[in-house]
Amino acid sequence: MKVKVYAPAFCSFDHLDDDNVMELPEGATLNDVFQRLKIPLPLRLFPIYTVNYEKAYLGTRLKDGDVVSFLTPLAGG
Numbered sequence: 001m002k003v004k005v006y007a008p009a010f011c012s013f014d015h016l017d018d019d020n021v022m023e024l025p026e027g028a029t030l031n032d033v034f035q036r037l038k039i040p041l042p043l044r045l046f047p048i049y050t051v052n053y054e055k056a057y058l059g060t061r062l063k064d065g066d067v068v069s070f071l072t073p074l075a076g077g
Helices: 030-036
Strands: 002-006 021-023 048-051 067-071
Touching: none
Parallel strands: 002 067
Antiparallel strands: 002 021, 048 067
């Protein structure tokens, strides 16, 4: 399945294509996205993240076409 990821600047973009799309196996969770982005565990607990613009949790299961976004203190706002 494919999900669109709006990732924070401090992560690894190795698993994202030019359109910020990541391919994941069926049944993947938000935590799987964090692992592929190489976001350290302590930082996984700090930012606010959303799936389809609604607050989500590390165990949130993803579906094909979902949009994952991050709001970090570094992003401002």
